[in-house]
Structure formats: structure tokens, C-alpha cells
Amino acid sequence: MLVDPVRRIFSIKKALPNPWEEIKDLNKGDVVKVSVSHITDYGAFVDLGNGAEGFLHISEINWDGMNDLTLGQEIDVEIVEINTDEEKLRVSRKNLLDKPAEEFSKKYKKGDILKGVVTKFINVGAFVEIDGISVLLPNKFVSFKKGEKASDVLNIGDEIEVKVITIEPENNKVIVSRKDVLSNPYEEFAKNYQIGDNVKGKVKHITDFGSFVDLGDVEALVRKEDMKNEYNVGDEFQGKIIELNGDKIKLAE
Structure with a gap:
């Protein structure tokens, strides 16, 4: 009768020092030098040099919110959150950069x-x-x-x-x-037109209270009560200027 030999299981990880024990004296606000170990769509992971990793969110990489890091790159970061018992570490590079x-x-x-x-x-x-x-x-x-x-x-x-x-x-x-x-197109428009003049344009926006008409470099408002017909965006509109005050131009059919 054959007897299975006794199996012995070893854990190399258990035999090695716990890297989180080595950094238990670090606190929020401390600045440490790290190397970029992984890059993701939402940020990067950084290695403190002993196997412990921290997370650097993309919003904390720089003030532009863009990931400009490369694998292996050494950078200084500030600790913003640390919990060695839960092996949790968040860091910021942005905090060390000039605004x-x-x-x-x-x-x-x-x-x-x-x-x-x-x-x-x-x-x-x-x-x-x-x-x-x-x-x-x-x-x-x-x-x-x-x-x-x-x-x-x-x-x-x-x-x-x-x-x-x-x-x-x-x-x-x-x-x-x-x-x-830019030169003010409404000032130029006022030099060439006055109340009572007829103008043509295209309907650009339609709202509950009326429509905005594109007259080229400027826009004019036609209130519902000043419209005789119904229009769609893109339709040509012809009307008379009834108000001309700075950037406020109103038309009526």
C-alpha cells in the first residue's frame, strides 16, 4: 500500500519583510521619492522602493489633468492618505508643482x-x-x-x-x-442701419418667446407677437428693425 508523502506548503511572501511595516512612520503631508510602476487610464501606481505601492489619481498628476508620466520615471509625491493596516496609500504630485x-x-x-x-x-x-x-x-x-x-x-x-x-x-x-x-459688429451695424429699415436673415434659434435671426455678424430677436408666419431653423426671414440698442436688435414682420 502506497502512502502519499506529507505535503509542505511554503510562502515566500510570508518569509519576506512586510513593506507596509517599513513605512508605518510616514504621515499625511510627507514628501517621498517614488518610481512609476504602472500606468492606467485613471492614473498611475507608484513604488516606494520597497514593494509598497501607492495610487496617484490622474487629477493629482499635474494641474492640466493629463497623464504625462512614463514607466520607471522617478518623481516626488506628497502623501495625501495613508493606512498601513489596510495597505492603502494615495499620493499627489500636483501638490508639489507650482500652480x-x-x-x-x-x-x-x-x-x-x-x-x-x-x-x-x-x-x-x-x-x-x-x-x-x-x-x-x-x-x-x-x-x-x-x-x-x-x-x-x-x-x-x-x-x-x-x-x-x-x-x-x-x-x-x-x-x-x-x-x-474683436471689433464690435453691433456698433458697425448701427452705423449702417436705423429703426424702420428692412433687413434679411436666416432663422438660427427658435424659443418659446420668439426666434433669433442671423444677420451675418449680428443676431436679432423677433418676438412671437411680432411674427405673422411660422418659421423653422434655416428659413429666410425678412423684417423691419423696431429696436436698435447696443447688442439688442429686434425685428418685426
Whole structure:
């Protein structure tokens, strides 16, 4: 009769020192040098050099929210959360970097007119890069046309001229305006037209209270009570100017 030999199971991991014991003296706010061990869509994992890993979320890599790391790269990070019992470590590289708005404020001031390149579109506007610093161009400062978005008139890679209208280093906020460097088309329109003149345009937007008509460089409102016919977006509209006040133009059939 054969007898199975006694099986003995060994754990190399158990025989090795616990790397989390080695870092138990680290605290929130401490700065440590690490190497990038894994890169994911949502951030990166970093190795403290002893096998213990921490998580670096993509929002904590830099102020642009873009992953510019490479595998094996050595970086300094700040500990933002640590729990050695649960083997949990979160770190931030962004906290150790200068805020872009602070760097921007050292070179430029409110009112400066600068050139930049459109790099990205978002719901509220676009990001424009000026001397390597990303600043915000809100939709409302893109043009004089109401409701027009940055993505409607600009393309990625476009070089545009903008005016600095807000610099808040403490909040890392820089806002620029394209509209403020353009000639005001409503002023030009007022030089060529007056109340009572007939104009033609195309219906651009339809709302509960009326329609907006595209007259080229400007838009005009036609209230429902001033319309005799029904229109669809894209239809041609011909009407008379009944109000001309700055950027407010109203028409009636």
C-alpha cells in the first residue's frame, strides 16, 4: 500500500519583510521619492522602493489633468492618505508643482492682449495654451453672437488673439476673452442701419418667446407677437428693425 508523502506548503511572501511595516512612520503631508510602476487610464501606481505601492489619481498628476508620466520615471509625491493596516496609500504630485496661474501672473496682467493656441474643447468653452500654460476661454467670451460656442467657430490648433480678463493665482484661474479683441459688429451695424429699415436673415434659434435671426455678424430677436408666419431653423426671414440698442436688435414682420 502506497502512502502519499506529507505535503509542505511554503510562502515566500510570508518569509519576506512586510513593506507596509517599513513605512508605518510616514504621515499625511510627507514628501517621498517614488518610481512609476504602472500606468492606467485613471492614473498611475507608484513604488516606494520597497514593494509598497501607492495610487496617484490622474487629477493629482499635474494641474492640466493629463497623464504625462512614463514607466520607471522617478518623481516626488506628497502623501495625501495613508493606512498601513489596510495597505492603502494615495499620493499627489500636483501638490508639489507650482500652480499655472501663479506662473502666469508673474508674466502677465489683467488687460494684456496675447496670442495662444486652442488645445481642447469642453462644455463651457475651450482651453488655450499661452507660453505652455493652459487658460480658459469661456463660450460667452468667444464671440458677440449669443449662444455661440468655441467649438462652433474655432478648431484645435488655431492660433488666436485673446485678452486677459481674470487672473486668480490662489484659485488657479486664468480666464481670457476672444470677444474683447474683436471689433464690435453691433456698433458697425448701427452705423449702417436705423429703426424702420428692412433687413434679411436666416432663422438660427427658435424659443418659446420668439426666434433669433442671423444677420451675418449680428443676431436679432423677433418676438412671437411680432411674427405673422411660422418659421423653422434655416428659413429666410425678412423684417423691419423696431429696436436698435447696443447688442439688442429686434425685428418685426
